[in-house]
Amino acid sequence: MDLTVIKISGSEGSDIDAVCDDLAELNREGRPTVLVHGASAAATDLARRAGVPVRMITSPGGHSSRYTDPATLEMYVAAAAGLMNKEIVGRLQARGVQAVGLSGMDGRLLQAQRKRAIRAVENGRQRIIRDDYSGRLTGVNHELLLLLLTAGYVPVVAPLAIGAEAEPLNVDGDRAAAMIAAALQADVLVILANVPGLLADFPDESSLVGCVRLGEIERAMDLAQGRMKRKVLAAQEALSGGVGRVVLADARRTAPIRAGLAGQGTLFIP
Amino acid sequence: MDLTVIKISGSEGSDIDAVCDDLAELNREGRPTVLVHGASAAATDLARRAGVPVRMITSPGGHSSRYTDPATLEMYVAAAAGLMNKEIVGRLQARGVQAVGLSGMDGRLLQAQRKRAIRAVENGRQRIIRDDYSGRLTGVNHELLLLLLTAGYVPVVAPLAIGAEAEPLNVDGDRAAAMIAAALQADVLVILANVPGLLADFPDESSLVGCVRLGEIERAMDLAQGRMKRKVLAAQEALSGGVGRVVLADARRTAPIRAGLAGQGTLFIP
Numbered sequence: 309m310d311l312t313v314i315k316i317s318g319s320e321g322s323d324i325d326a327v328c329d330d331l332a333e334l335n336r337e338g339r340p341t342v343l344v345h346g347a348s349a350a351a352t353d354l355a356r357r358a359g360v361p362v363r364m365i366t367s368p369g370g371h372s373s374r375y376t377d378p379a380t381l382e383m384y385v386a387a388a389a390g391l392m393n394k395e396i397v398g399r400l401q402a403r404g405v406q407a408v409g410l411s412g413m414d415g416r417l418l419q420a421q422r423k424r425a426i427r428a429v430e431n432g433r434q435r436i437i438r439d440d441y442s443g444r445l446t447g448v449n450h451e452l453l454l455l456l457l458t459a460g461y462v463p464v465v466a467p468l469a470i471g472a473e474a475e476p477l478n479v480d481g482d483r484a485a486a487m488i489a490a491a492l493q494a495d496v497l498v499i500l501a502n503v504p505g506l507l508a509d510f511p512d513e514s515s516l517v518g519c520v521r522l523g524e525i526e527r528a529m530d531l532a533q534g535r536m537k538r539k540v541l542a543a544q545e546a547l548s549g550g551v552g553r554v555v556l557a558d559a560r561r562t563a564p565i566r567a568g569l570a571g572q573g574t575l576f577i578p
Numbered sequence: 579m580d581l582t583v584i585k586i587s588g589s590e591g592s593d594i595d596a597v598c599d600d601l602a603e604l605n606r607e608g609r610p611t612v613l614v615h616g617a618s619a620a621a622t623d624l625a626r627r628a629g630v631p632v633r634m635i636t637s638p639g640g641h642s643s644r645y646t647d648p649a650t651l652e653m654y655v656a657a658a659a660g661l662m663n664k665e666i667v668g669r670l671q672a673r674g675v676q677a678v679g680l681s682g683m684d685g686r687l688l689q690a691q692r693k694r695a696i697r698a699v700e701n702g703r704q705r706i707i708r709d710d711y712s713g714r715l716t717g718v719n720h721e722l723l724l725l726l727l728t729a730g731y732v733p734v735v736a737p738l739a740i741g742a743e744a745e746p747l748n749v750d751g752d753r754a755a756a757m758i759a760a761a762l763q764a765d766v767l768v769i770l771a772n773v774p775g776l777l778a779d780f781p782d783e784s785s786l787v788g789c790v791r792l793g794e795i796e797r798a799m800d801l802a803q804g805r806m807k808r809k810v811l812a813a814q815e816a817l818s819g820g821v822g823r824v825v826l827a828d829a830r831r832t833a834p835i836r837a838g839l840a841g842q843g844t845l846f847i848p
Contacts, residue, residue, distance in 0.1 A: 354628070354656065357628040357629065358624070358627040358628045359627065382661065385660050385661060385664050386624065386656035386657065386660035386661050387656065387660070388660070389659060389660045389663070389664050389679075390655050390656035390657070390658070390659045390660020390661065390663075391652065391655060391656050391660065393659070393660075394655050394659050394681060394683050394738070394746055397681075397683050397684055398683055398740070398744045398745065398746060399744070401683065401686065401740060401744040402743065402744035406685055406686070407684070407685070408680070408684040408685045408722070409659075409680075409681070409683070409684045410678070410679075410684075411664060411667075411679070413664050413667050413668055413671065413679070414667055414677070414678040414679045414680075415676055415677070415678045415731055416671060416676070451729075452678070452729075452731070455725060455726075455729050456725075459721075459722075459725050461685055461722070468664070470668070470671060473672065474668045474669070474671040474672035475668065476664060476668060
């Protein structure tokens with residue numbers, strides 16, 4: 309199957325309608341697609357409204373992530389599998405796309421191992437966090453996706469995995485998309501974000517890196533700033549898992565998926 | 579397919595673990611099932627926490643339902659498709675059941691027509707409400723359910739339908755379960771609630787009505803109080819649609835589904 313996996317961000321500023329227009333066009337052309345979405349802005353917004361504090365954890369390596377204690381997890385489930393997922397499904401259905409929303413809990417689509425002790429850096433000191441419900445991805449039920457794809461549906465996946473005790477876990481959407489793309493041996497993974505691609509000199513958008521080979525990816529990782537580190541890591545995992553190519557492309561333009569497929573953005577190849 | 583559709587309430591007091599234990603047992607026996615759940619308590623709780631007022635509408639006929647304005651709809655989507663659906667999927671997965679949660683928006687599973695003008699009675703006076711997002715069910719995508727059932731999955735359905743403009747709509751869970759059971763030509767529909775069944779002399783639990791034939795259902799409707807009216811209506815719709823039998827059974831006991839299948843509760847037959 310000449311399959312495309314698309315990841316859209318859950319941050320403010322992404323033009324979901326442009327993505328949905330473009331996906332509907334690909335759908336009409338008969339190209340099977342899986343859409344994976346983030347949920348960060350919706351989860352933060354819902355938590356704020358419900359009076360749940362929003363806190364971030366910075367790892368010793370400099371990665372920043374949501375501190376997902378049980379109260380935050382509840383908001384994350386409601387926002388990721390509820391609000392954001394059904395918002396996107398509705399917008400795709402409005403364009404005639406037979407979208408089916410799933411979270412990683414459904415049919416054990418995204419399996420993860422809970423991180424029971426997380427090292428965090430706070431005011432320059434390390435501490436261990438034990439009540440966080442985020443996970444490291446360990447497996448994908450690609451058969452469920454194939455069942456739906458073969459029947460003509462477009463799976464829309466929320467970044468919520470299932471843990472060893474069937475608990476919901478917050479997982480990184482970029483890496484979930486990479487693991488799904490690898491499990492399905494996708495032709496291409498398009499990761500859309502609010503930048504033109506990987507920038508050699510962030511935030512100078514004219515310093516776009518056009519192409520990165522798998523062997524050069526460590527150098528690309530050094531260039532990546534903040535959230536972009538996760539996207540480069542996802543590209544590496546997808547390529548190592550057998551995905552044909554990965555494109556980091558700009559979510560802020562019209563026809564963002566097709567622009568990415570045409571090579572606009574940063575192309576990662578084996 | 580010797581199929582069972584089960585409806586569990588979204589009210590406080592239902593023992594979800596007993597239902598999940600029982601469903602897991604049926605699953606091990608190889609009996610295909612679809613579970614439809616309510617979301618009222620979770621939606622009310624989330625709305626209260628987020629500061630969204632919870633209001634009810636009473637129809638001229640005496641039916642009471644949630645006033646689903648746009649802000650309430652958002653809370654309803656988050657609670658129904660997010661919190662409640664994934665809570666049940668997690669509890670079933672913890673028991674080894676390959677549950678897949680869906681809302682009626684996914685694959686247009688539950689299609690509805692938005693009620694654009696609702697007559698409500700307030701302080702004895704009628705008024706028309708035009709910003710309500712609840713719907714009258716018009717169709718079911720039973721092929722999506724069959725696809726999942728045939729592959730061994732247990733669909734878990736949230737009572738959220740898709741409207742003509744692909745908007746989410748609040749729909750009654752009992753009637754959604756009835757329409758799903760009819761579309762699948764189910765052998766039996768078990769509707770679980772916090773009562774032993776239909777009571778001739780509500781709330782006297784010793785006045786349980788044992789059996790109602792389709793021809794006697796108008797009389798049963800006269801006996802039904804409050805929420806029970808919807809359940810009797812759902813039983814009527816299911817039987818008229820070709821479902822073998824409907825049981826209104828007690829959710830508060832152990833093995834509630836099997837007790838219902840064994841005829842404990844109120845049995846509705848053609």
